[in-house]
C-alpha cells in the first residue's frame with residue numbers, strides 16, 4: 001500500500017516516541033470532537049433549554065467539534081501510515097469507515113434539512129422530531145466509531 005511505503009509511514013514506524021504521541025493527540029482530537037458534539041446533541045434533545053438557545057449552542061460548540069475532527073483525521077491518517085495493511089485487514093476497519101461516513105452524512109442532512117428553519121424552534125424544549133432523530137443517530141454513530149477504533153487499535 002502506497003501510504004505504508006511512504007516516507008511518513010517509515011518515520012512513524014521507526015521513530016521512538018512518535019507513535020504514542022500521535023495516539024495521544026488522536027485521543028485529544030476525539031475528545032474535542034465528541035464532547036461538544038454530544039453536548040449539542042443533548043441540547044437538541046432538550047437538555048439545557050432554559051440556559052441557551054440551539055443557535056448559541058451550535059455557534060459555540062460545533063466549531064470546536066470541527067477542530068477535533070480535523071485533529072483526529074490528521075493523526076488517524078498518520079497512524080494508519082505506519083501499518084495500513086494490518087489495520088485495513090481488521091474486521092473493525094470497514095465499520096469505522098462506514099460509521100464515520102454515516103456521522104458525516106447525518107450532520108449534512110441535519111444542517112441542510114431541519115436546521116435551516118432553526119429560528120422557529122431555537123428556544124424550544126421539545127425540538128422537531130427530525131432534530132431529535134439527528135441527535136440520536138449522531139450519538140450512536142460516534143459511539144460506534146469509538147468502539148470500532150478501539151477494536152482496530154493495537155494490531
Ligand code: HEM
Nearest residue numbers: 023030072073076077079080087145146149150153154155
Ligand atoms: C480519517 C479519520 C481516522 C483515521 C484514518 C483513524 C485511524 C486510526 C488508527 C490507525 C488507529 C489505531 C492506532 C493504534 O493502533 O494504536 C486509531 C485508533 C483509534 N481511533 Fe481513529 N482514526 C480516524 C478518526 C477517528 C475518529 C473521528 C474517532 C472517534 C470519534 C476515532 C476513534 C479512535 C479510537 C477510540 C482509537 C483507539 C485509540 C487507542 O486506544 O489508543 N478515530 N484510529
